[in-house]
Amino acid sequence: MTDHRLLEEGSQLAINFEKLASIARSGSLVVPVAVQDADTMEVLVLAYVNQEALDYTLAHGVAAFWSTARNELWVKGATSGDTLQIVEVRINCEQNSLLYRVRPLGSGTCHTKGPDGSARSSCFYRRLENGQLVMDG
Amino acid sequence: MTDHRLLEEGSQLAINFEKLASIARSGSLVVPVAVQDADTMEVLVLAYVNQEALDYTLAHGVAAFWSTARNELWVKGATSGDTLQIVEVRINCEQNSLLYRVRPLGSGTCHTKGPDGSARSSCFYRRLENGQLVMDG
Numbered sequence: 561m562t563d564h565r566l567l568e569e570g571s572q573l574a575i576n577f578e579k580l581a582s583i584a585r586s587g588s589l590v591v592p593v594a595v596q597d598a599d600t601m602e603v604l605v606l607a608y609v610n611q612e613a614l615d616y617t618l619a620h621g622v623a624a625f626w627s628t629a630r631n632e633l634w635v636k637g638a639t640s641g642d643t644l645q646i647v648e649v650r651i652n653c654e655q656n657s658l659l660y661r662v663r664p665l666g667s668g669t670c671h672t673k674g675p676d677g678s679a680r681s682s683c684f685y686r687r688l689e690n691g692q693l694v695m696d697g
Numbered sequence: 698m699t700d701h702r703l704l705e706e707g708s709q710l711a712i713n714f715e716k717l718a719s720i721a722r723s724g725s726l727v728v729p730v731a732v733q734d735a736d737t738m739e740v741l742v743l744a745y746v747n748q749e750a751l752d753y754t755l756a757h758g759v760a761a762f763w764s765t766a767r768n769e770l771w772v773k774g775a776t777s778g779d780t781l782q783i784v785e786v787r788i789n790c791e792q793n794s795l796l797y798r799v800r801p802l803g804s805g806t807c808h809t810k811g812p813d814g815s816a817r818s819s820c821f822y823r824r825l826e827n828g829q830l831v832m833d834g
Binding site for chain 2: 573574654
């Protein structure tokens with residue numbers, strides 16, 4: 561497996577603790593957003609939002625993020641078709657994180673694909689067990 | 698209302714987009730973690746975890762975070778009694794965020810209190826509606 565596939569499909573835990581520091585270095589003013597399926601209640605993905613992405617989300621009723629890798633507005637599903645329709649946007653006590661409750665309009669949410677070849681419903685498809693990552697199902 | 702109460706109990710949106718930059722400046726190597734009630738499926742809080750907090754969580758079976766405000770290990774419930782028992786720990790595709798699925802053992806999860814005087818079950822007790830924050834219920 562390539563390093564990339566190992567990271568995404570492997571059983572080896574290799575948490576990237578550098579991500580937030582690199583976001584800060586990029587100068588992006590973002591807050592984290594947890595995204596939850598409003599019907600199944602599954603947590604789908606954790607992403608980042610700046611003012612522009614939040615404004616887009618509220619104006620268009622679809623989940624938009626700030627891509628901290630590409631430093632650009634990321635309208636989820638714009639290329640993949642895996643659009644997330646907004647049911648509601650919630651905010652935490654201290655107003656430094658968000659919760660998007662959504663309805664997926666495509667085949668899934670994650671950019672990785674499951675055994676059936678379609679996008680996984682959630683990015684959290686592995687659990688930690690005795691120091692290893694275990695796939696569901 | 699004090700500024701603090703306005704932030705937590707008010708209807709005015711005032712997102713703190715500076716939080717992640719300040720975490721990075723502190724030198725903490727953390728990843729965000731979404732915390733979900735494994736029974737009700739409610740998203741309870743979004744926090745941060747470093748290697749030490751993750752190790753503590755896995756060793757003791759209760760949710761621990763890294764307090765990015767105090768720069769110290771934060772064993773949730775150690776002072777409030779609102780311990781979160783770990784049901785499972787999940788990780789995303791790119792291994793840069795976590796999901797704790799938990800069972801709350803106390804009266805709630807948020808440090809704020811609802812009208813009945815007990816801790817709110819979730820920090821996400823307000824939704825955005827037409828540019829204002831609206832409380833549930």
